[in-house]
Amino acid sequence: xxxxxxRSLLRHPVRTLLTIGSLAxxxxxxxxxxxxxxxxxxxxxxxNQQRLWxxxxxxxxxxxxxTYQGKIxxxxxxxxxxxxxxxxxxxxxxxxxxxxxxxxxxxxxxMWPEVExxxxxxxxxxxxxxxxxxxxxxxxxxxxxxxxTVPLIxxxxxxxxxxxxxxxxxxxxxxxxATVDDRTFFFRWDLFEKTMEEAMGQxxxxxxxxxxxxPGADVPAVMxxxxxxxxxxxxxxxTTTEAEFNRQFVxxxxxxxxxxxxxxxxxxxxxxxxxxxxMLMQAREQLREIGVMKALGFSDRSAALFLLSQSLxxxxxxxxxxxxxxxxxxxxxAGFLNRYFPGYEIQPTTIAAAIGVTLVLGLLAGAVPAxxxxxxxxxxxxxxx
Amino acid sequence: xxxxxxxxxxxxxxxxxxxxLDHLDLDVPDGxxxxxxxxxxxxxxxxxxxxxxxxxxxxxxxxxxxxxLGALDGRDLSQWRADHVGFVFQQxxxxxxxxxxxxxxxxxxxxPLTRKERREHARHALELVGLADRMHHRPGQLSGGQExxxxxxxxxxxxxxxxxxxxxxxxxxxxxxDQVLDLLGQLHEKFGKTILIVTHxxxxxxxxxxxxxxxxxRLDRVETMPPSPDxxxxxxx
Numbered sequence: 211x212x213x214x215x216x217r218s219l220l221r222h223p224v225r226t227l228l229t230i231g232s233l234a235x236x237x238x239x240x241x242x243x244x245x246x247x248x249x250x251x252x253x254x255x256x257x258n259q260q261r262l263w264x265x266x267x268x269x270x271x272x273x274x275x276x277t278y279q280g281k282i283x284x285x286x287x288x289x290x291x292x293x294x295x296x297x298x299x300x301x302x303x304x305x306x307x308x309x310x311x312x313x314x315x316x317x318x319x320x321m322w323p324e325v326e327x328x329x330x331x332x333x334x335x336x337x338x339x340x341x342x343x344x345x346x347x348x349x350x351x352x353x354x355x356x357x358x359t360v361p362l363i364x365x366x367x368x369x370x371x372x373x374x375x376x377x378x379x380x381x382x383x384x385x386x387x388a389t390v391d392d393r394t395f396f397f398r399w400d401l402f403e404k405t406m407e408e409a410m411g412q413x414x415x416x417x418x419x420x421x422x423x424x425p426g427a428d429v430p431a432v433m434x435x436x437x438x439x440x441x442x443x444x445x446x447x448x449t450t451t452e453a454e455f456n457r458q459f460v461x462x463x464x465x466x467x468x469x470x471x472x473x474x475x476x477x478x479x480x481x482x483x484x485x486x487x488x489m490l491m492q493a494r495e496q497l498r499e500i501g502v503m504k505a506l507g508f509s510d511r512s513a514a515l516f517l518l519s520q521s522l523x524x525x526x527x528x529x530x531x532x533x534x535x536x537x538x539x540x541x542x543x544a545g546f547l548n549r550y551f552p553g554y555e556i557q558p559t560t561i562a563a564a565i566g567v568t569l570v571l572g573l574l575a576g577a578v579p580a581x582x583x584x585x586x587x588x589x590x591x592x593x594x595x
Numbered sequence: 596x597x598x599x600x601x602x603x604x605x606x607x608x609x610x611x612x613x614x615x616l617d618h619l620d621l622d623v624p625d626g627x628x629x630x631x632x633x634x635x636x637x638x639x640x641x642x643x644x645x646x647x648x649x650x651x652x653x654x655x656x657x658x659x660x661x662x663x664l665g666a667l668d669g670r671d672l673s674q675w676r677a678d679h680v681g682f683v684f685q686q687x688x689x690x691x692x693x694x695x696x697x698x699x700x701x702x703x704x705x706x707p708l709t710r711k712e713r714r715e716h717a718r719h720a721l722e723l724v725g726l727a728d729r730m731h732h733r734p735g736q737l738s739g740g741q742e743x744x745x746x747x748x749x750x751x752x753x754x755x756x757x758x759x760x761x762x763x764x765x766x767x768x769x770x771x772x773d774q775v776l777d778l779l780g781q782l783h784e785k786f787g788k789t790i791l792i793v794t795h796x797x798x799x800x801x802x803x804x805x806x807x808x809x810x811x812x813r814l815d816r817v818e819t820m821p822p823s824p825d826x827x828x829x830x831x832x
Binding site: 211213214217218220221498499501502503504505506507508509510511512587588589592 | 644647649650669670673674676677678682684688690691692693697701702704705749
C-alpha cells in the first residue's frame with residue numbers, strides 16, 4: 211500500500227516536486243521567522259536581574275543631566291551606576307555600522323559579567339584615557355588587534371577641530387552568552403567628557419544611567435525612589451528593569467512578533483491553498499482507481515486514508531525538507547544576522563512548531579480529497595467518462 | 596449462489612425517474628456460467644452491480660452466497676466483496692502505477708497474508724493466466740488482451756466463488772477476446788467458479804451455459820446453450 215501511495219503521488223513528478231519545493235520554502239520561512247522572534251525574546255528574557263536602566267521619561271533620545279548620577283548613587287539599594295552615551299560614529303565609511311558607547315570604565319567589567327575579555331586587559335582600559343574595548347565580531351571584521359589605533363568619525367559628537375576621534379584598542383571581548391552581541395565598541399567617559407567640553411564649552415549629558423543593585427535590594431522600591439528623585443525635573447526619568455528596557459528597545463523597530471506572525475500566517479495560508487489544489491487534482495485523477503479499489507473490497511475509510519496518506523506524505527516531505535534546510539543554513543544565517551540578531555538559533559520549540567504546522571497542513575490539505583474519496587460511490591467512480 | 600427476488604432499481608436523471616430493473620427475479624445456481632445480454636439500458640450492468648454488492652436495490656432481495664446484501668452496511672459490504680467476488684471490467688481498470696504482479700496483489704492486501712504469501716498467490720494467479728513472464732510490466736507495457744488477463748488474475752487471486760465480468764471482451768480484438776473467454780471457461784470448468792458475464796457479443800455468450808436476455812429491466816427470455824465439445828485450453832502469452 212505504501213508503494214501505491216508513493217507512486218500515486220509521483221504520477222506527475224514535476225507537479226509533486228514543485229509542490230514539495232513550495233512547502234519546503236514555506237516551512238523554512240516559518241522556522242526562520244519564528245527564530246527571529248525567539249532570538250529577540252531570548253535577549254529580553256536573559257536580561258540581568260541586578261541591573262536597572264534609568265532613561266528620560268520623555269524618550270530614550272532625550273539626554274539626562276550628568277548631576278543625576280550622584281543622586282542616584284545615594285539611593286538605598288543602589289550599589290553603583292554607570293553612565294552610557296550613544297556615540298553614533300562610524301569607522302571609515304558610514305555603512306560600517308556598529309554600536310559605540312561612552313561608558314564609565316571602572317564599572318563596565320564588574321557590572322557586565324557576560325562580557326569576557328579574550329585579548330588585552332581590563333587594566334589597559336583603565337590606564338589609558340584613549341583606550342577602548344571592542345567586540346570580537348567587529349575586531350574580526352576590520353582586522354583590529356590590541357594596540358591598534360582606531361579612528362572614528364563622530365556623526366553626533368564632533369571634536370572642536372572636526373578631526374576623527376582616535377582610540378587605542380585595549381581589549382577585545384567576546385560574549386559569554388549567545389544573545390549578547392559581539393559588535394559593540396566601548397570607550398571611556400572621561401575622554402568623551404573632556405573632548406566635548408573642549409568642543410562645546412559645556413559638560414555633555416548622559417544617555418542612560420545603568421544601576422547595579424545591592425544584593426537583596428527591593429527592586430520596585432529602588433525604581434520608585436529613583437523616579438521620585440526627579441519628579442520635578444529638570445528631566446523626569448523612567449527607571450525600568452533590564453528586561454523591560456530591552457523589550458522597549460526591541461519594540462522601537464515595531465511589533466516584530468506580530469509582523470512575523472502576519473507574514474508567516476500569509477505564507478502558510480497561500481501554501482495551504484496550493485496543497486489543497488494539488489490534492490484535489492490528485493483525487494480527481496485517481497477517482498476511477500479509488501472506485502476499483504472499493505470494488506475489490508477496500509472500505510470507504512481505506513479510500514479516504516489512501517488520499518490522506520498521500521497528502522501527509524506530500525506535505526511531510528516538503529516540511530522535512532524545509533526543516534532540514536533551516537537547520538542546515540542556521541550557522542550561515544546566524545553569522546549574517548549577527549549584527550541585528552545576535553545569537554540567532556533555531557530552538558527545539560520552533561522545530562516542534564514546524565512539525566506541528568506540517569502535520570496540520572497535511573491533514574487540512576488531505577481532508578477534502580479524503581472526504582471526496584470516502585463519499586464517492588463505486589458505481590459512479592467507475593462509470594466510463 | 597445468486598437469488599434475486601422482485602428486485603427493482605431506479606435512478607433519477609434530470610428530474611425524471613428512470614426504472615432500470617423492474618421486479619426482476621433470477622436464480623443462478625452454484626458453479627454456473629451465465630451470460631447477461633440485452634440492449635443498452637436494459638439493466639445488465641446494474642444487475643451485475645447489485646449482485647456484486649456495488650450498489651443497493653431499491654426494493655426486493657438480493658441474496659448471494661447465502662448473504663442478504665441489502666442487510667449489509669458499507670463496511671460489511673466491502674469485506675463481503677473482498678471475500679466472495681472477483682470483478683473483471685471492460686476497461687480492465689488496472690492501476691497504472693503498479694506492475695502486473697502488484698495489481699494482482701492489491702486485493703490480497705485485505706487478506707490475512709504475509710508479504711511473501713501475497714507474492715506467491717499473485718505469482719500463481721499470473722501463471723494461471725499465462726503471464727508469469729510479464730509480472731513486472733506495468734499496464735502501459737501490456738497489450739489489451741494481456742491487461743484483461745492480468746485483471747482476471749486479480750479477480751481470482753483471492754479465490755472467490757463468484758466472478759462477475761462486465762463486457763470483458765468489449766475492448767479486445769477477436770483473438771484476445773477468445774483468450775479471455777477461454778480463461779473464464781477454464782475457471783468455470785476446472786475450478787468450479789460461478790461466472791456471470793455481461794456481454795453484447797454473441798460469441799462470448801455462446802461460451803455460457805445459459806444466456807439471460809433482459810429488456811427494459813425485466814427478464815425477457817432464457818437461452819440454454821449446448822455443451823461445448825472441446826475443453827478450452829490456456830492461452831499462450
